[in-house]
Amino acid sequence: MSHCPNSAESFSEAVAALVRRRHPSRKVELMGTLVLTIDGRHLGLENLWRTVQRTPATWEQTVEHHVDRVLEGDELASLDIPFSVAKPRIMPRIQPSAIFQTLDREQVAHVTWVNDTVIVFVLDMPQYTVSISTEQMIRWGMTPDGLEEIARENLQRYAPDLEVQVVRSNEGGRAAIISMHDGYDAARLLLGDLHSRLAAKLGKTFYVAAPARDMFVAMTGDPEPFVSRLRARAEEEYRRLPYPICADLFLVTPDGVAGTKAEAA
Numbered sequence: 001m002s003h004c005p006n007s008a009e010s011f012s013e014a015v016a017a018l019v020r021r022r023h024p025s026r027k028v029e030l031m032g033t034l035v036l037t038i039d040g041r042h043l044g045l046e047n048l049w050r051t052v053q054r055t056p057a058t059w060e061q062t063v064e065h066h067v068d069r070v071l072e073g074d075e076l077a078s079l080d081i082p083f084s085v086a087k088p089r090i091m092p093r094i095q096p097s098a099i100f101q102t103l104d105r106e107q108v109a110h111v112t113w114v115n116d117t118v119i120v121f122v123l124d125m126p127q128y129t130v131s132i133s134t135e136q137m138i139r140w141g142m143t144p145d146g147l148e149e150i151a152r153e154n155l156q157r158y159a160p161d162l163e164v165q166v167v168r169s170n171e172g173g174r175a176a177i178i179s180m181h182d183g184y185d186a187a188r189l190l191l192g193d194l195h196s197r198l199a200a201k202l203g204k205t206f207y208v209a210a211p212a213r214d215m216f217v218a219m220t221g222d223p224e225p226f227v228s229r230l231r232a233r234a235e236e237e238y239r240r241l242p243y244p245i246c247a248d249l250f251l252v253t254p255d256g257v258a259g260t261k262a263e264a265a
Contacts, residue, residue: 004056008033011049015063022064023071035102041074043067044102050242069128076130081123083140090132091124091158092151092187094210094245109137111144114259115246119190121147124154129183152190162188166201173226176201178216186210186245195252207260208250209234213243218252 005011016030019038029037034045048066052059097116100108109132110118121137122129137147165177176198178188188194189210198206202220207227209217211234219230231249238247251258 002060004052004059008049011052012036012045015045015048015067018060018063019067022067038067038071042102043070047242050240054242073125073128073130076123076125080139081136083142086123086140087150088154089123089125090147090151091122091129091154091184092119092148092190093122093184093213094118094186094189095120096245107134109134109144109147111148114257115248115250115261116259117246119148119151121151152192155184155187155190156192158182158184162197164197164201169226169229171223171226171229173220173223173230174202175220175230176218178218179214181214183213185214185216186212188216189250189252189257194257195254198252199254205251205253208252208257209237210245210250211235211238211247212241212245215241 002014005014012030012033012035016028016036019026019028019036023038027037027039031037031042034049036043036045048063051066052062055062094113094117095110097112097118099118099120108120110120113119121132123132132147137144159180159182162178163180165179166174167177168174178185189208191197198218202218205221207219207221207230209215209219209230215237217230217234219227221227227249234249235247238244249260251260
């Protein structure tokens, strides 16, 4: 097995070569560092690059698995799936608005949210998830708000027995950690009963760090050294982990979730 490439540029070239070998009938083009197209379909490699850095020994298997899932998902997305079949599988994901630097905003079913993020929607299949496009949404006769309502309801039912680990810091603060490793840890910010689940442990208002898709840490609003330390950790994880979302904290109140970015204040 070859060694994992040690730079984003060489990794991009290695992925392009690997895809060409595995799928010789596909048109594979390297558009730039961490940007690939397969038969014209844009494939960003930033998250994949971050993933293989965590487990470099198996980087080839990771890339193969990821690309295969993407291509299978594309084939499924091209099918006219009946809404009755799709509805119970529609789930939400929180993404940074920066995804639209490489994706066409008009082609992605989404709603804007706080902290410069958006809520996108996927079909949760047994082996992978499939992004829901604006075209598919229109075929179903749905709106972004309608998809959001369904996705939040499905999320609520997805893991009703949610495991929450509460820890106390030396500074006196408390943190509640959700780590289900199911691809929806950060999306639990969208739970309708999030406040009622955690307020007894963290207080009437509290913060949540969701720097990446698979990380959710709620925390008390004080003491300041505790909050500052976890905020710094969230910023670090945002730069390091795959599927980054937001380096800023989210404020959870009885009225809902708000952003903490300066422009939202």
